Amino acid sequence: MLWYKSWLDTRWRFLIGLALLLCSAAATVLTYPQLVKLLPLVPTNIQGPLGQRIRESAELMRSYPSFVWSNWFRQNLSEGATLFAVLLGTAGLLSHSGGALFTLSLPVSRRRLLGVRAAAGLAELFVLVLVPSLLIPLLSPAIGERYGAGAALIHSVCLFTAASVFFSLAFLLSTIYSDVWRPLLIALAFAIVLALVDQLLLRSPAQSLFGVMRGETYFRAGRLPWEGLVASAAVSAALFYGAVVNFARRDF
């Protein structure tokens, strides 16, 4: 029944996220033919970093799989998964979901309470990442294109594993602060700072969390970012362990 309680606490965030990401995935596929038609209009003579970016984007749009990776996995889903990982990580923990003392009066250990809540949140996050991504191979024939379900699955796993770090961070913060806003804002601020560091300082996608999230090494070289995936899973586990320890010693 704790699963049911976790579902009630997070269902609106999950359902809204799922609806938004499904729409975004459908829009990504269905707008491709129009974007291809606009490709000849893209200016190619602009110099400097901006021109390089424009040329790279135009180049990625010439092939449908590259376009899907660039628009969906690299951009829309990465941003959406980060946001909803934080939202799901902060939803419904004891301190702000109502009925905290009632929950703590049940014959359930605090470890199990957190475990079920984390498992439910991670399952929702996985569905949020996977289901809209699988819509792309399903919808692609409608515009005369193909996208492999295997590639969608692999990118989803990369995205989920990296996004789980933000989920676990938000989860840990929710065991520290009793209000909703501080965990949410701190976790989002951390994600934004990390994205800026990623943009400005890190050159290798294998070194960055967002690089792992985008599955860049898989897209460019067909190689899974194993080190990054293992490191992300390890960081998530450490953050979750911190949440368990903190939750166990808290007074309510």
Place this chain on the structure above:
Amino acid sequence: MAESWVIETAALRKSYDGVEALRGLDLQVPAGSICGFLGRNGAGKTTTMKILLGMVHPTGGQARVLGLAAESPRDSVEIRRRTAFVGEEKDLYGTMTVEEIVRFTAAFFPRWRDDLQQRYLRKFELPLNRKIKALSRGMRTKLSLLLALCRGAELLLLDEPTSGLDPAMAEDVLQALVAQVANEAITVFFSSHQIAEVDQIADRVAIIDRGRAVVAGDLDELRERFCRVRIVFDGDAPRASFRAPGVERVQRDGRVLTILSSRGADAVVEEARALHPLSVDVDRVTLKEIFLESAAAEE
């Protein structure tokens, strides 16, 4: 610690950021009793209950419930399996309906009493399909009590169980508690600001003040022990000090000395007669007076 106590604390301490909520609380509640837990606001009643249920970690001392250590995470789960709790706020899951939370709670308690569930649903007239957030405070109180009474618990820990109820419903709840104790051989430990309620249904009482138990014991025995001795003189009452054991307070007002004793009147009366008064009268005191005097004595 003796096994006969359902609740037993020894030198129990709890500090919040350096502020002491409990300062060495010693408390014993025997099996099968209805024990009223009295104290002023901030005396440490809720903290004590939360420690017993593992919601708050004590800073020192020991607490045992049903023979199990409240501080042990494993024992604490077992304590909560055999104990029902109603918190002061009656804070339940607002998004669930009455029916959903009853089903939800029943799933955690193998000894859940369907017969009591049906009885209290009817008695409390709870609307099954209404969301909890749409219930009045009184309705939430009734629902909280239903969820506690149906657990098949050996111990009921109730923090202000009748708050938010009208007098008629409060009476129903008190009678339900008494009936539950009589029929199921359970123990009830409840805090209340309504001393009349404690007087009405409790057979034991524990009065806590500033984190320490100042009075505890069988209620009839307390009524026997506590008394007021009123000594009238023909002139101004002397500024006498009494050495008799159990003298809690001496009040001098014109020709009258009033002495509150917690160990009977005999020794006080004997000492008073040596002062050659006009008259010496001994009165029984009410629980309210015991409470007020005990709390005042700690000022």
